[in-house]
Amino acid sequence: MSFILEIWSFMRARKKFWLLPIMLMMLLFGGLVILTQGSAIAPFIYTIF
Secondary structure, three states: OHHHHHHHHHHHHHOOOOHHHHHHHHHHHHHHHHHOOOOOOHHHHHHHO
């Protein structure tokens, strides 16, 4: 949790708020890959990309 707070304080101090959507999309796609790694949904996810 301290890592997230440190990143947030970095973005707030240096006015790098444009990094927030990039980081959110990376987290979303990373979570999608982790959750679908061994499931029956995986073939359908791979057809999207």
